Amino acid sequence: MRKILTSRPARGALLLASFTLLAAPGSSQQASGPIARYTIDAGTMSGMAAMGSGGGMGAAMSMMMGGGNKPMHELVLRLGSTRAPTGGAPAAEHFMPAGAALGASVPLVTPRIPPSEDQPIPGERPKGRLLIYWGCGATVGAGQPVIIDFAKVARGQIPPGLYMSGASIPQEWQVRVTNSKTYGxxxxxxxxxxxxxxxxxLGDHRIAGNYSPDIAFNLKQDFMPPITGTARKIAGGATILSWNGLPQATGYYAWTFGAQDNGDMVWWASSATQAFGGPVWDWMSPAAVQKMIAQKIVMPPSQTSCTVPAAVTQAGGEMLMGSLYAYGPEANFAYPPRPADPKIAWKPEWIARVRYRANTMWMLNGPDMGAMMSDSGSDEGEDTPARQQQQKKKKKCGGGLGGMLGSAMGVGC
Incomplete structure (x- = not known):
């Protein structure tokens, strides 16, 4: 583990993660409104994105070595209330429809926040640079790349204009520990x-606890289908990404990330303008997506391809990861329902929101999006001829993602 934290690419990745946190929009305390707010974020993951859903390190290494992986689902539930719990410690449950295959209910647990024990990690000052590119096309536009020096950022010198502007970030209500009296x-x-x-x-959902009114609604929208597609290199070094259009998609956003041994990292996004950070890695409402399509940050639902510039694939080296998000619909519920007449005052007891998305991850210099799921129709342990052939080809992982990540993790091949 220490090797992971102290390697130059890994330390740069940690710094990049801190960029993301700084760039995310903050949430503020609600002065008035419903007693309880509830959110469900439902996702469908395919390709390498699915390996983090219950697969653990075994699934990760299988994926790196060319093994297939089935699409998976993810679910994030959050309950926030203005009430303190009655009758002891906070307790709440989400009672699920039978089709969820999660039993009668799942507990909504109030996290215990222990005192911080963070200690500075000894070692050299971060080195290397972050090279930021953007836009679909075989060649990059003017002014690219924007270069960020990690050593300067570590000293607090964050360049102006790095993050997505505040006007570009749609503000949507959130459920957090920080804006709730009681949270689970x-x-x-x-x-x-x-x-x-x-x-x-699909079906009836009920949320009950000792710090919020009962919440109940019926969902008629299920998880989105998975994204599949290809990453095809063309003459000149650019790579064409193409994918299946999802009927429920409200917009798409793609990015790639690469790291080299010298500490340099490469970041590219499909947005037509420089737009680093912001809410694009989260679930987003159709209204927010529509706003970002108008700003040319998110691709419209009619678009099913995007070309990664040759300069990006050349600068990214062997380890060049790609990801594609498809933002989906949203369902909203409230009690009592919002009056049709806007002149009538409305103060609901609770509001609930369900957001959907699908995302996939793949390796630009390796198997395409479809090949990453080539074994989805067979049992995970089945030794098919196709898998045998893949394993023969990938037995030595001196290059590609297996070699790069295996080396970084200290796993070896």
Whole structure:
């Protein structure tokens, strides 16, 4: 583990993660409104994105070595209330429809926030640079790349204009520990239940606890289907990304990330303008997506291809990861319902929101999006001829993602 934290690419990745946190929009305390707010974020993951959903390190290494992986589902539940719990410690449950395959209910646990024990990690000052590119096309536009020096950022010298501007970030209500008197969420450490690839959200949902009114609604929208597609290199070094259009998609956003041994990292996004950070890695409402399509940050739902410039694939080296998000619909519920007449005052007891998305991850210099799921129709342990052939080809992982990540993790091949 220490090797991971002290390697130059890994330290740069940690710094890049801190950029993301700084760039995310903040949430503020609600002065008035409903007693309880509830959110469900439902995702469908395919390709390498699916390996983090219950697969653990075994699934990760299988994926790196060319093994297939089935699409998976993810579910994030959050309950926030203006009330303190009655009758003891906070307790709440989400009672699921049978098709969710999660049992009768899952617990919404109030996290315990221990005192910080963070200690500075000894070692050299971060070195290397972050090279930022953007835009679909075989060649990059003027002014690219924007170069960020990690050593300067570590000294607090963050260049102006790095992050997505405030006007570009749609402000949507959130449920957080910081804006709730009492809070609970799932997944959590209290249960090891996980959402399966065959789980369904259709049907009746009920949330009950000792710090909020009962919440009940019926969902008629299920998980989105998975994204599949290809990453095809063309003459000149550019790579064409193409994918299946999802009927429920409201917009798409793609990015790639590469790291080299010298500490340099490469970041590219499909947005037509420089737009680093912001809400694009989160679930987004159709209204927010529409706003970002108008600003040319998110691709419209009619678009099913985008070309990664040759300069990006050349600068990214062997380890060049790609990801594609498809933002989906949103369902909203409230009690009592919002009056049709805007002149009538409305103060609901609770509001609930369900957001959907699908995302996939792949390796630009390796198997394409479709090949990453080539074994989705066979049992995970089945030794098919196709898998045998893949394993022969990938037995030595001196290059590609297996070699790069295996080396960084100290796993070896």
């Amino acid at each position: 969420d799932w997944p959590n450490a209290q249960t090891r239940k996980t959402v399966s690839a065959s789980s369904s959200l």
